[in-house]
Amino acid sequence: xxxxxxxxxxxxxxxxxxxxxxxxxxxxxxxxxxxxxxxxxxxxxxxxxxxxxxxxxxxxxxxxxxxxxxxxxxxxxxxxxxxxxxxxxxxxxxxxxxxxxxxxxxxxxxxxxxxxxxxxxxxxxxxxxxxxxxxxxxxxxxxxxxxxxxxxxxxxxxxxxxxxxxxxxxxxxxxxxxxxxxxxxxxxxxxxxxxxxxxxxxxxxxxxxxxxxxxxxxxxxxxxxxxxxxxxxxxxxxxxxxxxxxxxxxxxxxxxxxxxxxxxxxxxxxxxxxxxxxxxxxxxxxxxxxxxxxxxxxxxxxxxxxxxxxxxxxxxxxxxxxxxxxxxxxxxxxxxxxxxxx
Amino acid sequence: xxxxxxxxxxxxxxxxxxxxxxxxxxxxxxxxxxxxxxxxxxxxxxxxxxxxxxxxxxxxxxxxxxxxxxxxxxxxxxxxxxxxxxxxxxxxxxxxxxxxxxxxxxxxxxxxxxxxxxxxxxxxxxxxxxxxxxxxxxxxxxxxxxxxxxxxxxxxxxxxxxxxxxxxxxxxxxxxxxxxxxxxxxxxxxxxxxxxxxxxxxxxxxxxxxxxxxxxxxxxxxxxxxxxxxxxxxxxxxxxxxxxxxxxxxxxxxxxxxxxxxxxxxxxxxxx
Ligand SMILES: Cc1cc2nc3c(=O)[nH]c(=O)nc-3n(C[C@H](O)[C@H](O)[C@H](O)COP(=O)(O)OP(=O)(O)OC[C@H]3O[C@@H](n4cnc5c(N)ncnc54)[C@H](O)[C@@H]3O)c2cc1C
Numbered sequence: 001x002x003x004x005x006x007x008x009x010x011x012x013x014x015x016x017x018x019x020x021x022x023x024x025x026x027x028x029x030x031x032x033x034x035x036x037x038x039x040x041x042x043x044x045x046x047x048x049x050x051x052x053x054x055x056x057x058x059x060x061x062x063x064x065x066x067x068x069x070x071x072x073x074x075x076x077x078x079x080x081x082x083x084x085x086x087x088x089x090x091x092x093x094x095x096x097x098x099x100x101x102x103x104x105x106x107x108x109x110x111x112x113x114x115x116x117x118x119x120x121x122x123x124x125x126x127x128x129x130x131x132x133x134x135x136x137x138x139x140x141x142x143x144x145x146x147x148x149x150x151x152x153x154x155x156x157x158x159x160x161x162x163x164x165x166x167x168x169x170x171x172x173x174x175x176x177x178x179x180x181x182x183x184x185x186x187x188x189x190x191x192x193x194x195x196x197x198x199x200x201x202x203x204x205x206x207x208x209x210x211x212x213x214x215x216x217x218x219x220x221x222x223x224x225x226x227x228x229x230x231x232x233x234x235x236x237x238x239x240x241x242x243x244x245x246x247x248x249x250x251x252x253x254x255x256x257x258x259x260x261x262x263x264x265x266x267x268x269x270x271x272x273x274x275x276x277x278x279x280x281x282x283x284x285x286x287x288x289x290x291x292x293x294x295x296x297x298x299x300x301x302x303x304x305x306x307x308x309x310x311x312x313x314x315x316x317x318x319x320x321x322x323x324x325x326x327x328x329x330x331x332x333x334x335x336x337x338x339x340x341x342x
Numbered sequence: 343x344x345x346x347x348x349x350x351x352x353x354x355x356x357x358x359x360x361x362x363x364x365x366x367x368x369x370x371x372x373x374x375x376x377x378x379x380x381x382x383x384x385x386x387x388x389x390x391x392x393x394x395x396x397x398x399x400x401x402x403x404x405x406x407x408x409x410x411x412x413x414x415x416x417x418x419x420x421x422x423x424x425x426x427x428x429x430x431x432x433x434x435x436x437x438x439x440x441x442x443x444x445x446x447x448x449x450x451x452x453x454x455x456x457x458x459x460x461x462x463x464x465x466x467x468x469x470x471x472x473x474x475x476x477x478x479x480x481x482x483x484x485x486x487x488x489x490x491x492x493x494x495x496x497x498x499x500x501x502x503x504x505x506x507x508x509x510x511x512x513x514x515x516x517x518x519x520x521x522x523x524x525x526x527x528x529x530x531x532x533x534x535x536x537x538x539x540x541x542x543x544x545x546x547x548x549x550x551x552x553x554x555x556x557x558x559x560x561x562x563x564x565x566x567x568x569x570x571x572x573x574x575x576x577x578x579x580x581x582x583x584x585x586x587x588x589x590x591x592x593x594x595x596x597x598x599x600x601x602x603x604x605x606x607x608x609x610x611x612x613x614x
Contacts, residue, residue, distance in 0.1 A: 020510075075514075078476070078479075078485060078486055078487075078488075079485055082480075102510050103488065103489045103507070103508060103509050103510060104509070104510075106472055106473070106488070107476055107486065107488045107489075109473075110437075110472070110473040110475075110476035110477055110480075110486075110488075111476045111477075111479070111480050111486065113437075113438065113473070113477070114438065114441060114476070114477040114480040114481060115480055117438065117571075118438075118571055119436065119438065119570075119571030119572035120437065120438070120471075120473055120572070121572060122437075122469075122470065122471035122472065122473060123470060123471070137575060139578075142574075142577060143355075143468050143469065143470070147577050147578065147579055147580075148577065148578055148579070148580050149574050149575075149576075149577050150574070150575040150576050150577075150578070151572050151573070151574060151575065152572065152573055152574075152575040153571045153572050153573075154571075154573065155571060156571040194484075194485045194518065194519040194522070195485050195487065195516050195517065195518050195519070195522075196516065196517040196518075197514055197515070197516055198504070198514075198515040198516065198517055199514065199515040200509070200512065200513075200514045200515075201512045201513050201514070201515070202511055202512040203511060203512035203513065214610050215610055215611065238613060239611040239612065239613055240611060240612030240613070241611075257528070263470070264467075264470060271607065271610050272604075272607065272610060282580055285580070293603070293607070295600065295603075301588070306588060309587070310587060311587055311588075311589055311599075311600060311603060312587065312588045312589065313588075313589050313593075313596045313597070313600065314588060315593050315596070319593060320593055320596070320597060323593065323594065323597045324597050324600065324601075327597055327598070327601045328601065328604065328611070328613060329613060331601065331604070331605055331608055331611065331613050
């Protein structure tokens, strides 16, 4: 019965001996849920030669690490990882199980939810629990409005969700934290695998740049047309920023789709984010609201983007931005140290 | 070679606009379309069939009777046959119940003609979950390969395909045994113009429509709302963030204030 299920779990994504950022963030978010429910937080760590990573998982907030170390788990594959995760979940019965909303996290969570016949909420951006009912409240932007929907899974366990990268906060790493490591063995034969990873190609092009950029200039439909959008590139060039766009801009063909920011694009958390001619629809805002400093330029004083912005200028982008470029050029930047933009 | 493509009818979110003042959907001009990712899935099936010089493409959809439109659209792109499962019992399904219903229909299609590849779009633009494809694969016990950006090789003799799968930072190349399920990204192909004979065929085409009763060994408890573990708890406007400081004065004055803010962080700016 569902009372048998206890504890909050986080699937730990790793590659090349490194834990993914989103997994650290989920340990941070998961520790809050675990505390409210008064249960331990566990990290689920699968791979080959990854035992040493256990101490990191603990240092980022886990009380328990469930570990399966096996050569067949060298690279992520749905079939092998799913076997390991299903085995652990069936044996130790967590009540909540979180995954990063990354290609591999979503793939794994979808397969596991089907096998465990339980509910899975996709692309969550807010997490909480109803303590009395022990229900996970997984919220995401709803289709059809500037509105969020909270999804519940009342009768099935574990309650599962994938969570967008960069929306939760990781705890700072604590080397002295203590935890328990539970290592399990499962039978996996390479001959039984129907998929083989031949090659992994790392690509550090525009998209990766956008995710890591310290300064982003994002343009919206308010720039008018492709010609008007050049202003965005001009400002970005002037200050050494990366360029992003809203979905409407991508659909208009003013920018390639990997530069879309928002729910169905990239989530970004730069130190400075310019939103120019962007209305601030919820699907856009969930992808940028954790930026440190948000500057909005929009000619509509009621545009929702101003509710998110640290500073707002009500005005025509075609008037404000050229002035901004001109004045910014007069800023003398001491080029002593490193250039810190990407 | 039998390829089955799962397709969904969705409202055109490109045209749907959200009124930022009322926070509601403006449905006035939102036509129903074939989910864009699914169009690429059908196109990929056509490409594979052409490359192999043989094969059959079936499409399968679940939805209200009007969803026959997206099957016709798929025929236009080049599918050979179409099936729609449509029944009140399917209504209100979440991703778990949807993958169950679709897998039951796939079972019936496979009984007549075994399936080698199932192709789905990466996700539907109305729900955005991407969970149904892998769910179907698990129920059929075939490997799911999500986020595919290219099928690079098709080895008919050994029944193996080589695919590229998109990752967070780059991609991986996988060798996959058939049968398998692929979910595809938009960049996998470009939708070709439909040849006239396809358009004529599509206009006249009558998809096979199945109700629950037409499917074999269905556990009704796993269908629709009843079979869906997830429910919407509440809807709420997102909490207000602590922004909202509008600068004041003439434009020049505002720009000047902004420059002051920026100059505090000029180490971040690489002014050219
Ligand atoms: C399922 C789903 C997923 C989505 N995912 C995303 C996503 O990932 N990312 C995303 O961005 N959107 C997404 N959207 C779309 C989103 O709802 C909005 O439609 C979109 O973000 C609006 O883009 P925009 O701000 O560029 O355009 P608009 O909403 O048209 O806003 C233009 C703004 O520019 C202002 N403006 C006009 N002229 C000027 C001028 N001369 N100077 C200054 N300002 C001016 C206007 O006042 C207005 O506020 C999604 C929608 C759905 C339904």
